[in-house]
Amino acid sequence: EQRYDPKSIESRWQQQWEQDGIFAVSDDAAKPKYYLLEMFPYPSGRIHMGHSRVYTIGDTLARVRRMQGFNVLHPMGWDAFGMPAENAAIANKSHPARWTYDNIDYMRSQLKKLGYSHDWSRELATCDPSYYRWEQLMFVRMWEKGLVYRKKSLVNWCDTCQTVLANEQVEAGNCWRCDNPVDQRELFGYFFKITDYAEELLAKLDELPGWPEPVKIMQRNWIGKSYGAEIHFPIEGRDEVIRVFTTRADTLFGATFMSLAPEHPMALELSAGTEQEQAVREFIAKVKRQSFSQRADDKSKEGVFTGAWCTHPLTGRRVPVYVANFVLMEYGTGAVMAVPTHDQRDFEFARQYGLELVEVIAGPEGAVGVDNMTQAFTDYGTLVNSEAFDGLGSEEAKRAIAAELEKKGLGRETINFRLRDWGISRQRYWGDPIPVIHCAKCGQVPVPEADLPVTLPLEAQLTETGGSPLPGLEEWVNVTCPVCGGPAQRETDTMDTFVESSWYFARYACPHYDQGPLDPGPTDYWMPVDQYIGGIEHAVLHLLYSRFFTKVMRDLGLVKVDEPFTNLLTQGMVIKDGSKMSKSKGNVVDPDLMVQRYGADTVRLFILFAAPPEKELEWSDRGVEGASRFLGRLWRLGLAVAEQAAGVEPFAGGELSEGLKALHTKTHETIKKVSEDTGDKYQFNTAIAAIMELVNQISLAEQDESLAGEPLRAAVLREAVEAAVVLISPMAPHIADELWQRLGHSGYLIDQAWPAWDEAALVREEKLVVVQVQGKVRSKLTLSADAADAELESAALADEKVQKFIDGRPVKKVIVVQGKLVNIVI
Numbered sequence: 001e002q003r004y005d006p007k008s009i010e011s012r013w014q015q016q017w018e019q020d021g022i023f024a025v026s027d028d029a030a031k032p033k034y035y036l037l038e039m040f041p042y043p044s045g046r047i048h049m050g051h052s053r054v055y056t057i058g059d060t061l062a063r064v065r066r067m068q069g070f071n072v073l074h075p076m077g078w079d080a081f082g083m084p085a086e087n088a089a090i091a092n093k094s095h096p097a098r099w100t101y102d103n104i105d106y107m108r109s110q111l112k113k114l115g116y117s118h119d120w121s122r123e124l125a126t127c128d129p130s131y132y133r134w135e136q137l138m139f140v141r142m143w144e145k146g147l148v149y150r151k152k153s154l155v156n157w158c159d160t161c162q163t164v165l166a167n168e169q170v171e172a173g174n175c176w177r178c179d180n181p182v183d184q185r186e187l188f189g190y191f192f193k194i195t196d197y198a199e200e201l202l203a204k205l206d207e208l209p210g211w212p213e214p215v216k217i218m219q220r221n222w223i224g225k226s227y228g229a230e231i232h233f234p235i236e237g238r239d240e241v242i243r244v245f246t247t248r249a250d251t252l253f254g255a256t257f258m259s260l261a262p263e264h265p266m267a268l269e270l271s272a273g274t275e276q277e278q279a280v281r282e283f284i285a286k287v288k289r290q291s292f293s294q295r296a297d298d299k300s301k302e303g304v305f306t307g308a309w310c311t312h313p314l315t316g317r318r319v320p321v322y323v324a325n326f327v328l329m330e331y332g333t334g335a336v337m338a339v340p341t342h343d344q345r346d347f348e349f350a351r352q353y354g355l356e357l358v359e360v361i362a363g364p365e366g367a368v369g370v371d372n373m374t375q376a377f378t379d380y381g382t383l384v385n386s387e388a389f390d391g392l393g394s395e396e397a398k399r400a401i402a403a404e405l406e407k408k409g410l411g412r413e414t415i416n417f418r419l420r421d422w423g424i425s426r427q428r429y430w431g432d433p434i435p436v437i438h439c440a441k442c443g444q445v446p447v448p449e450a451d452l453p454v455t456l457p458l459e460a461q462l463t464e465t466g467g468s469p470l471p472g473l474e475e476w477v478n479v480t481c482p483v484c485g486g487p488a489q490r491e492t493d494t495m496d497t498f499v500e501s502s503w504y505f506a507r508y509a510c511p512h513y514d515q516g517p518l519d520p521g522p523t524d525y526w527m528p529v530d531q532y533i534g535g536i537e538h539a540v541l542h543l544l545y546s547r548f549f550t551k552v553m554r555d556l557g558l559v560k561v562d563e564p565f566t567n568l569l570t571q572g573m574v575i576k577d578g579s580k581m582s583k584s585k586g587n588v589v590d591p592d593l594m595v596q597r598y599g600a601d602t603v604r605l606f607i608l609f610a611a612p613p614e615k616e617l618e619w620s621d622r623g624v625e626g627a628s629r630f631l632g633r634l635w636r637l638g639l640a641v642a643e644q645a646a647g648v649e650p651f652a653g654g655e656l657s658e659g660l661k662a663l664h665t666k667t668h669e670t671i672k673k674v675s676e677d678t679g680d681k682y683q684f685n686t687a688i689a690a691i692m693e694l695v696n697q698i699s700l701a702e703q704d705e706s707l708a709g710e711p712l713r714a715a716v717l718r719e720a721v722e723a724a725v726v727l728i729s730p731m732a733p734h735i736a737d738e739l740w741q742r743l744g745h746s747g748y749l750i751d752q753a754w755p756a757w758d759e760a761a762l763v764r765e766e767k768l769v770v771v772q773v774q775g776k777v778r779s780k781l782t783l784s785a786d787a788a789d790a791e792l793e794s795a796a797l798a799d800e801k802v803q804k805f806i807d808g809r810p811v812k813k814v815i816v817v818q819g820k821l822v823n824i825v826i
């Protein structure tokens, strides 16, 4: 007998697959397409367990769909620009390109060793000019459409990473990459107008039933649509107003002061010439040194009076204007009407600075009186102290007050979004150069299409501090202005790497196309991605940007779809000893090592069997051992049946004895179960459990001497083993192809049609079960032919006649013999 030796089997089949190019897919419009994509990896150096999990899930599904008759696109590439390459290059005195491409080569070989069915003929790396040149073209087209603009703005600056971060990249005040606190700086940068698409990005979420609800909720919150009002407060002694955005126009009569963001253009202007000017200057300078996290911190609400007053738009009362650190310039209008009785921050601020309180919303118990308030009352209620609006409910009052303001020309109902435009400028070297030229005469001029791409100069030497070397490359920087021909300079910022990952999925349709970003034929055929798989950590960043970019590409005439990903699966984390696998926790299991020790099929099977895809997966060495033992059992059985059923066709009809009928039924039940579990729900764990049950039953039948003489035995065994091999092939493709060959077939299982089950075979027969008490036959039961031992036992114990003979005495032991006889010992 031959031992199961995954190492030799796997390398042989991987070579065969590659040699025959069986994973390369053509744009065969005659077949229904299925585009399956896993989020592409950053070439960090090695494949980790998280990668193995997401690609194993994806690969299994890709293989199932292909066997089901779809033309499956399952591409792979590299999210290859980004900071770690620069850091590694500085540390190793090498070049980011070198580091990146070396890593890509290594990781590609690791992925191949796992037996994934990626179409490597479509491989792309985003740091390749043949990729990023088209991104530059789209940038220029977006510029022409007014979807890109340049402005000086207060940006999130990470001093450790020496770069700007988008709002989405700041997590609780810290850098998403290095976790250090983020500062604010004023810098020029380029912005993509994602806010133009806010309404559509929000609305279309409702048309994505194939997305997990938590992801949609996160996106909705991020887009943050608020219905409210804009209200104008005329400034005393000037012909100007301060505009505020509020979601609580019903509290207008309780507005007793104003709060401006320190960055608000009027903050300094209003204080100019007043006694407060110096204090305001100092305060603004102080806030500028605070990080966002400090400003957002609940405990440090600070402010200063500007010395200016404005007029309440409905009561005409005087309202002092403050500058406060917790008001953000980036939201609404950067100014807030402060209602200390009904907003907690304003309440605390008012207490701290001795400002007036006016109660205007009464709860169910009525007004409480400002002297009794220990905190703001923030619920909706009934208006009091609000002149003509007294007695109205909050909702009604909001509309009525907005209408009154509109009549007076001092406000109106409005909608505000939390979503900000996407700042894409990074002061980094290893990225896609922003294709803009600065001319003293003409301003910012996009690089003409004919001059694209702006190639990232590879001769650059990185500086020790991590700052970009591009501004120092005079030969590269100095150019002539494409408009006036005068001396000009290149933009030296590069694009946020999230730009590359916002459209790579479309480029896979035509990765070698050199006439534009996307070849219409294949793009229209393949897009959208039918199933996207990746981590929940990308719920807002990558997934929102990709949705935005798809809409931009649509509006540039490059794609026809509105949404990039029809279905989204967010796989759970891989954990070990109860916590996420990470270097810092020291609980990392290296997939490569596991593949070496057990083989790829075992690793894949364990990953799929241990948990459903969305759930956490707890790494367990015993679980891996179990998967390995199971494949060993399948291997022996496969070889045994190959020998015993050599030359015999799988069962195709005829009268079967009870024992063979049971196995035939089990075979078809398993086909049905695995088909359903790999259908819409991706329950690979239960699918594998069903295949394991089938294999057990085959093993029992194979050893069952009573079946030895049956003429159809070999045919039924072959049918069952072949089903097990075909069904396990998407999960454990190497052993499956090997057994398939040894069972006398040629070709690859991925080209095999997914098996169909025979409804007629599913009908279960009944059997007679004899029940003995103390060795004497006391009853006979009719049970389903496949009833398990446990079922026999409980049916026997529950039987009335049996109960009579047990007569209340404790049962010592129940023995089930060959599924036909139950003996009860008392």
Ligand code: ANZ
Pocket: 226, 245, 246, 247, 248, 251, 261, 326, 327, 328, 329, 330, 331, 332, 333, 334, 335, 336, 337, 338, 339, 341, 342, 343, 378, 416
């Ligand atoms: C008056 C008021 C009274 C408010 C009240 C709330 C409660 P959402 O729902 O998130 O849109 N606000 C507006 N602009 C702001 C800024 N730039 N920085 C900080 N806070 C700002 O929040 C809208 C509310 O947040 C607005 O409604 C405003 O405070 C505050 F009893 O106005 B409200």
Ligand code: ZN
Pocket: 439, 440, 441, 442, 443, 481, 482, 483, 484, 485, 486, 488
């Ligand atoms: Zn010029």
